Amino acid sequence: MVRAQFEPLAKLWGVKNEKVPELLNREAKLIMIDGKLQPLLNNSYFGGTYIDVKVNKININTVDQSKVKEVKNSLQMKEYKNYLRFKKAINSLSQLKSTFVKIVKLAQKYNINSKIGIEPEANNVVIYLKDKNDPKNKEFIKNVKFFKPKIVYSSKKKKGKMVLNSFNSSTLVEKRQINQIVFGGDKITANYGPCSAGFWMKDQFQQDFLLTAGHCAYPYNDTSPKLFYRYYSNLAVLIGSMENYMVTPVDVGFIKKLTVNSHIRVVPNIRNIITTGVVHPIYVEYLIIGSVDIISAGIHICKSGFVTGITCGYVKSLDAVITIRRGSEDKIGGLITTAYSYYGDSGGPMFQFSYTIPFVYAVGILIGGRSNSYEAESYCEPIRTAFEYGYTLVHYPH
Structure with missing residues (x-):
């Protein structure tokens, strides 16, 4: 059906x-x-x-x-x-915005790994922390209590087991002269490890670029070409090099598709992955027909990643500050959602369903998350970030 x-x-x-x-x-x-x-x-x-x-x-x-x-x-x-x-309610939006700014400054002062956003359903500033007993977190918590935020700690409950496909460089093939389609949610690899493909985009010269998370280019001080491959069913094909990426204050990377001897086809589709490496046997893909800005909390948002497939959640916070310490990376203006994700899903497309199937709207890309069997948060870099850098979305009709 x-x-x-x-x-x-x-x-x-x-x-x-x-x-x-x-x-x-x-x-x-x-x-x-x-x-x-x-x-x-x-x-x-x-x-x-x-x-x-x-x-x-x-x-x-x-x-x-x-x-x-x-x-x-x-x-x-x-x-x-x-x-x-x-x-x-107790807190006005003016109060919450003022409190939010002060809490973010404290988080930066103590250099903590945190996710901070104004959540209307909680009518409060909500702070997500990994470890209550970390000395830096303890000091931060002591100083932030005055503002009466809601603090959520990572659960210590057992995480669900995830199986990651191993990457074997011997499978990098150019010899199979066939077209390879890169869907949103497909596994892509470079030096850092597995990530997921986001959306196809074009620059002002109509060249094709694949959008994914900027942190997939790690290590950042490595000046060698950051080559990315599509990896699926033990077959890896070169997509191209990530020539432009940022990790702060936004988290986006643009992989330029090879123009010579390339067997990669650009198709604005999202793969319907059920779980790691397994595509739905009948309903293989969703078609991207445009993009939307998220202006309301409480609405649905979904993501596709090669590890956990397609999962959906609710938008909890708009314009959050998401700090992930691989150096000093503050993601400003991100969305906090309840969609489930896992390591390897980074860069995958986040989208909303149209009431007409199988069509969907691009919302952004996954840049991180905190998930286990009991609770989940996923963090979204809005698609408008790519637009602000001069890229346009490839969508149907195209």
């Missing part, structure tokens, strides 16, 4: 596949309303919004209840007021 292509999203929402198109239409309407609503909310009286697709509501954190009537009766919201749910 074609609607089985909605399986990852049906699992997230806890509904049957047939129900997903209806909920996608509902979500799209709520996003549209939220876009009209947010400019009406004074940041001193309200503490952000987040969408709940299952109950068909936009939750509005409300510090001053006397302002509710004004919003409900506004010209923009009059016909949508049944979609609004005002929830009593």
